[in-house]
Amino acid sequence: MIIIVDLLLMLIDLTYAILAAVVQTFLRPRLKSIDGELCLITGAGGALGRLFALEFAKEGARLVLWDCNAAANERTAQLARELGVKVHAYTVDLSRRESIYETAGRVKTEVGDVSMLVNNAGVVAGRRLLECPDELLERTLLVNCHALFWMTKAFLPQMKAKNHGHIVTVASALGLFSTACVEDYCASKFGAVGFHESLTHELLAEELDGIKTTLVCPYIVDTGMFAGCEIRKELRSLIPPLEPLYTVQQSMTAILAEQQMICIPRLMYIPFLTRALLPWDANLATYRFMGGDKCMLPFIKNVEQRICNGHIKSS
Numbered sequence: 001m002i003i004i005v006d007l008l009l010m011l012i013d014l015t016y017a018i019l020a021a022v023v024q025t026f027l028r029p030r031l032k033s034i035d036g037e038l039c040l041i042t043g044a045g046g047a048l049g050r051l052f053a054l055e056f057a058k059e060g061a062r063l064v065l066w067d068c069n070a071a072a073n074e075r076t077a078q079l080a081r082e083l084g085v086k087v088h089a090y091t092v093d094l095s096r097r098e099s100i101y102e103t104a105g106r107v108k109t110e111v112g113d114v115s116m117l118v119n120n121a122g123v124v125a126g127r128r129l130l131e132c133p134d135e136l137l138e139r140t141l142l143v144n145c146h147a148l149f150w151m152t153k154a155f156l157p158q159m160k161a162k163n164h165g166h167i168v169t170v171a172s173a174l175g176l177f178s179t180a181c182v183e184d185y186c187a188s189k190f191g192a193v194g195f196h197e198s199l200t201h202e203l204l205a206e207e208l209d210g211i212k213t214t215l216v217c218p219y220i221v222d223t224g225m226f227a228g229c230e231i232r233k234e235l236r237s238l239i240p241p242l243e244p245l246y247t248v249q250q251s252m253t254a255i256l257a258e259q260q261m262i263c264i265p266r267l268m269y270i271p272f273l274t275r276a277l278l279p280w281d282a283n284l285a286t287y288r289f290m291g292g293d294k295c296m297l298p299f300i301k302n303v304e305q306r307i308c309n310g311h312i313k314s315s
């Protein structure tokens, strides 16, 4: 008898959740205030990280900026300070667990409790699997995936103590569906998506409803990280690479609306769904038609060229 009641309650919840999601698609979401929150952004010296920092600064958040590139990070810090917020920049190597824990300890004593964590830093090997040095493949997993464990272990306890916080995972469309020649990246971003989902379940199971999570899954963004990656010529104007500022503004709206997940552009929900719904060969046929199967080849060529020209190291 109890199971029948539970089943009915579940069906009501399910219907409500679907209707709410449909309605929210058409309504302007209510955005929360983050004025005075302490927000830590990783990869803050990079393209999206810098824009995230400036958007959080505009919302009045105090910033803690992490990056391995001290000069680029300091530049972001300067730009954010010009917007009138307090900024603390730290040089850290996210591929090293001890570096994360040590820097997290310094943040706790020197600045205070972080209430918003934006795990944005990311890398890609950009080589064919069989030609890629092992260390480079490992680095992608360490930075894009393992660092999420250590960052969360370092900062979640403070959030739990107050039942207040927000953890943002910048993953990728390539964490939801995959393509050729980016095995390291897809493995790490699928890992990041799984991490985000499991953490979200854990927080809800513990009734820590004051700690929010948001997963950000963009398509190619014009930051240079995937320079050369392209789909079939005729379809490029239909799904062009994203502008970095647009990507960050869309992500900010999702974060401030406490949205669980965002695909940018929305069109990316389609390959995400079809990957699960259609047979492998049907997906393959659409990938081939759209040039999704070989989209990374010019990117890999580009990286090879930059190695030849000495612009990047071979290992």
Ligand SMILES: NC(=O)C1=CN([C@@H]2O[C@H](COP(=O)(O)OP(=O)(O)OC[C@H]3O[C@@H](n4cnc5c(N)ncnc54)[C@H](OP(=O)(O)O)[C@@H]3O)[C@@H](O)[C@H]2O)C=CC1
Pocket: 042, 043, 044, 045, 046, 047, 048, 049, 066, 067, 068, 069, 072, 092, 093, 094, 095, 096, 120, 121, 122, 123, 143, 170, 171, 172, 173, 217, 218, 219, 220, 221, 222, 223, 224, 225, 226
């Ligand atoms: N660009 C794109 O097309 C897309 C990007 N994304 C994701 O968005 C995020 C930001 O990407 P984007 O801004 O384009 O990339 P960038 O390369 O511009 O920025 C990444 C930043 O992270 C830093 N970083 C790299 N490794 C480490 C490390 N071990 N420790 C500390 N910092 C590190 C980089 O430093 P340095 O430059 O010195 O290496 C850089 O400043 C990434 O997670 C990426 O995977 C998702 C979808 C599409």
Ligand SMILES: CC1=C(/C=C/C(C)=C/C=C/C(C)=C/C=O)C(C)(C)CCC1
Pocket: 171, 172, 173, 174, 178, 179, 218, 219, 220, 221, 226, 229, 230, 231, 239, 271, 286, 287, 290, 291, 292, 293, 295
């Ligand atoms: C595979 C594939 C596509 C191409 C996707 C691309 C090119 C994604 C690139 C993403 C990047 C660079 C993410 C970085 O984090 C299409 C055309 C949407 C159709 C469906 C299959």
